[in-house]
Amino acid sequence: MKKLLRYGNGDEYIMGDIASIEPNGIAPVEEYDLDGLTREEFRKFKENRKDKKLRAKMKRING
C-alpha cells in the first residue's frame, strides 16, 4: 500500500513507492491511502503535492 504520512511539524513523506524515506521512531499524526490514485495521478502527485483535486481523492486512513 502506498501511503502519505504527515508529521506533527507538517513534513510529509510518501511510503510504498519503490524508494521511500521516513523519520525513524516518530509516529505520523495523519496517514492517507494513495492506492486510490492511478499511476499517472500518483506521478503527478509526487511532482505537486499541493494539487487539490488529487488530495481530494486521497482517503484518510489514520489520525
Place this chain on the structure above:
Amino acid sequence: MRRDTALKTDIVTSVDFETKYEVSSDRINASKVNLGSLVKRAVGGSVLGTFNLSQALNLTSSIGYQTPQTNVRTFGKPIVGIYQGAGTLGSNQIYPIRGGSVTLGRYDVVGGEMDYGNYNGTADQWRAMIIDTNGTSAQVVTFIADWAFLDYRTNDIA
C-alpha cells in the same frame, strides 16, 4: 522434436518459430534455455528527507509485481545510493562509498536486504537506517533506488 521419454535418436536440432510467435504452456522441460532479456532494470526514483524530526531516517525500497500479479514473488538486486543534500553528485555520496565532500564519521548507515520482520513474502526489499551523528538537523539527504530484477512475468513492476 521428440517425446522426453523417447530414445535420443534422430533429434531435430533446432526449430525456429516466427519471431512474434508466443508459446504458452503449463510446463517446459529444457536442458538449456537462452533468455535474452530476463534481467531488467526498474527505475525507482529518488526521495528527499531531513533530520528535522528525528536523528535517524528509515530508507526503504521494495519491488513487486502490480495487479493482477501481486502474488508473484520478485527477486532482484537493489541499486541504491544516499547523498548529502539534494541531487546525486558523486562528491556528496554518503553510501555505499563516501564522497570527498562528506565528513568522515558524520553519518552511520545500517541495514541491508530483506528484513525478517517485514518481508511480505512477495516483494523484494532493501531496508536501512541512516543516523546523523550530529543529532537532529535541517540537513537534507537524497535516497535513490533502482532495481535489477528477474523479469519472468513481464507484467508491470512497481
